[in-house]
Amino acid sequence: MKVALVHDWLTGLRGGEKCLLAFLKIYPQADIFTLLHVPGSTAHEIDRKVKQVSFLNRLPLVRKYYRFLLPLYPAAVRTLNLQGYDLVISLSHAAAKNVRVPEGCVHICYCFTPMRYIWDQASAYFGRLLPFVWPIISRLRRWDLKGSARVDHFIAISSFVAARIRRFYKRKACVIFPPMESGWIKSRGEGETGEAFLCAGALVPYKKIDHAIEAFNRNGQQLWIVGSGPEEARLRRAARENITFFGFLDQAQLADRLRRCRALIFPGTEDYGLVPVECMAAGRPVIGLFDGGLKETVNGLKPWINSSLAPDNFSGVFIRRRSERSAQVESIIKSVEYFMRCEDNFSAQACRDQAGKFSEERFFAAWSDFERRIGLPGQEAFVNGSASIGAL
DSSP states (O other): OOEEEEESOBSSOSHHHHHHHHHHHHOTTOEEEESOBOTTSSOHHHHTTEEEEOGGGGSTTGGGTGGGGGGGHHHHHHTOOOTTOSEEEEEESSSGGGOOOOTTOEEEEEESOSOTTTTTTHHHHHGGGHHHHHHHHHHHHHHHHHHHHTOSEEEESSHHHHHHHHHHHOOOEEEOOOOBOOTTOOOOOTTOOOOEEEEESOOOGGGOHHHHHHHHHHHOOOEEEEOOSTTHHHHHHHOOTTEEEEEOOOHHHHHHHHHHEEEEEEOSOOSSOHHHHHHHHTTOOEEEESSTTHHHHOOEEOTTTOTTSOOTTOOEEEEOOOSSHHHHHHHHHHHHHHHHHSGGGOOHHHHHHHHHTTBHHHHHHHHHHHHHHHTOOOOEEEETTTEEEEEO
8 A cells, every 4th residue: 555644744753643654653654745855854764764845844934834834725735736645644733634545545643632822721722812813714614614524534643532523524534542662761769759840732822831830930849841832932031940941852851851741740640641741651640631632641639539449550640620710720730749658659650650551562562453444454563664564
């Protein structure tokens, strides 16, 4: 089979791009199509497989403002030419799933989430501008819904995302958790003391990093913030001297911070959340919101229910979800306080065991089983060129 992998954009090595690397291990002959490609921003394995980009790639300095080009996404994705391919796999949280495939071609969407900007989180992204951009959002919703109907098979990265696919697209989706490749992660030893709490990820509104900053402004504990994004300047202004920003870090630098942190603070509703899994692989627990994909990945204590349980076999502490901002910040503070009271009893091995449930090997096995169930034509697939993972 000729296989095409369609990705929204390639501007950094985040969770979606790590999934793309895993698909290149399954389909090493595949070509990559994307709206925007910044060479050197992801990985060599990705760069050398990019076959076509959209016209957005020709715009000057587009890497700085591509998120604001939302109205152009429908026109941009139409320019991707997939003639001659037998299988198209779109890895999509925005426009990739809306690509048009030739007749007879199978289109599988590995869906990170329905597009947040135009569905349930439009107000978080546009704020007071929402009434002015609503006509554009309405048109984009119709376009997105029409594109979702052309997908042959939806696969969601979590049950939480599968529910969102049912809600917005009226489609069923099976769940295959994203792969976690842990070779780059340095794990702590038992009894090794952490230095500071850690927030890591893109600095965008839905991550709720501002909630964590307000909580740590109040409790005075040391907090490291790793990542960059449109919220960075505002967040820096809000933070006090106990909060340190590191900006973007490469994998080796991130691995060091994961190993040295006390726990990861994860205050937002995430569709899956690869960073928490990576943190657990480093032997560190997660303090995260009891919502979204985190409920499926973290084996967490709930201080508001089971405060008397020993944390030996748990991999984190949940933050109770509250509707008001002030109450939500107070929930973060209470969960951090609870964690500090029993911090020494968390087991690095228990964290690593929980992370192991989301390994690359399990992803490959689940994908191979899905291929058999939908009856794709036979073809050998290899991981790193040698280890067979099943018949396609």
